[in-house]
Amino acid sequence: MVSSRLVSPLILALCVAAAGLPTPTHAQQVVASDCNLDFTNTYNQGDAVCVTGDLDYVPPNKIFGEAYIYVIPLDSDNPFADVSMGGPNYIIGSGGGGSFIDEYVWLPPLKAGQYEFVIDNHPFYIDDMADFDPNKDLRTGLAFSVSNAPIVFSVDSNKIKAAALLALDEANALETLADALELIEKLKGELEKSLKDEAKDALLEALCEELEIECATDYNSWVLSKGADIIRNLAESQQKHFKAIIADPPDPNFKAVVGLDFAEVKTIGFPWTPVADRTIPARLHAMSQQLALQGLAYQAMVPSIEKVQGATQAGDNLWSLLHAEKLRAYSALAVSAGDAMIAEADGLAAALEGTGKLELGLALAEYNGWIDEVKQNGLDEGDRNHLRSFGFDEAQIDQGAAAFAARPLLIDDPNLGNILKHVRGNFTTMKAALQDLDTQAEKVRAENAQTALRPGPKLLPGAPPMGAKVGVASKLAADAEHFDPEAMLAYAWDLDLDGQFDDGSMPTVDYVPTAPGAQIVAVKVSDGTYNDVGFIVVPVTISNAPPEVTLEAPDDKAPFADVGEMIAFHVEATDKDGDPLTFTWTVDGQAPSDGPDLAFTMPDELAHRVRVVIADDDQYSPDIELTKVVRASKWIPDGGETTTGEPTTGNETGSATDSTDGTGGTGTGGDDDTANTPTEGSAGSAGSAGSAGESTDATGSSGDSGSQAGDGGCGCRGDAPGGASLLALALLALRRRQR
16 A cells, blocks of 8 residues: 655654654664554554554655565564565555655554564565565564453363263272273183182282282183283372363463373383184274373363463463364264273174173172171181282282271172173263363353464364274375464374374374274374374274184182192194294293293292293284293192193183274264174184093183192182172272372
């Protein structure tokens, strides 16, 4: 626009002085005014902004000083990133010697933020493609502000706080019931065990967990314990997140966007791979991954709520906008992960319908009665001797007993049906509140998007790749929006979830998943001053199955031996993919042998841990890890002897016909894409209890070896189908919640 408003040098100097602004020392200088010769640093969104000052540089063949005036965000990297309506203003200083000007440069509507002027003299950036010359084309150094508009909408977190109170109860119940998962398969074949022996075995396993010591395992119990540990730890994690939601206050330190924090789920072991190609562990791991994604969403959602409330209280349009965007992304991730988790739970229930595993539980009154009895009377001498036989000293046994005494009572029968009920309840309690939170956040975002200038980039994560497989590289991509089309944007990726964005520096990156299921990565974009962060959820399928144990000998997890007696250990395994298998044995941490067999000679009357690791040649396929404990014969109950049963296969005969995976999403997580429902073979029936001095064989789950009764016999094998399993479950509740 051509100048038609003139002011004298004296008037300009007086106005600048009256406004408290620094008097220009350079011959060429401009400042902001309200277009009525009033100099001010602050404007409302309905005001017009003028530039007042002088232009000294006269282009070739011109008479007056002329220049382009740019209005840019304060300290913008690009001096020509004009944000005013219609772009930069061409000003002619027609006032004579000083070429004084007083011109409109920005008409309403203005956007909230801080700005400065840039004078572009000949040769011009637009017309002549000239670079910025700091010695000639000047930034004025005099900033002005457009004030925030009144904010109408904010986020009310009362509804989600109320929902979190209810969801906390579900998480508490889920943690307690997770201790029952390991027994779902085991109980089906071990109902013939005596009450006392079942109690001792379970107490031992619980104490091993409490003291973080390797315990005796068979293949079935090892597979199921992996899923139980994950569920238990995730339930504890959910409790912390719900408590944080309940207690969140507004955060006055709101000038930073909130990203996902992977430290907690990495500590638990995310991402996980099922250690067996079976329906139960595969579905439980898929549910666990979706629970982990929910936990990530809750953990980031809480500070986002606090910061958007703090920005609202401060009347800051820009940061209200930025945190509302993040709050929408995290609430959407929680919802999509929850929906996928419910689909996995429903698929598992359908696969187990009619097998008896959903209802395989114990009477609640009996269970809680046993807990009260142990709390009142402690462990008897037989229990303590059983633990001593595994090498635990008195202090360790007391520590385990004290931990057990502090455990809560169960509120439900410990069966898989109730586990799934609390998995569903954990999310359905929260879903309506999450959707309400998303609606509120969208109102905040929409309002402030109209009033605030966004000076930094807005990240646009790309869609997840289709058909991603473990160990195979897939392309991930991200893009960004910026008010300045010439802004230099830097991308950074966190693919290994270590919190460091050091796994890629381009808009695209090669991603090699290390585990199947719903995997998540983080990405960041920066313009040098402002950052934005986001995530991509990638659905990944397994490419190589783990080994499967088919036979263990001896079948006793903790056999007895005299000093000098030799025990022949033997394992057999298969691999679905035909991969070669290696067998690595250790005894008390030392590596004496490779191959499927180990001959162990009892050297003394101490407990010795014999461990075997079975691995295929795929780096992403989990290894099988089994531990047997050889005990001194002096610890045989009642001074008798036991006989070891025949080797058993002990594992499920069925396998999943198809696996499931959660379909990923961009920024907001993914939906569950359920394939054909897996079918699972039922475990074999248990062998009947042996007569005195005999051992029996079982196909599938192991049968019980008979023991000598009476004089010189153990007397510990009897028929107690209900109570035995009850005691096992009760004592398993002592298992440490989180390593």
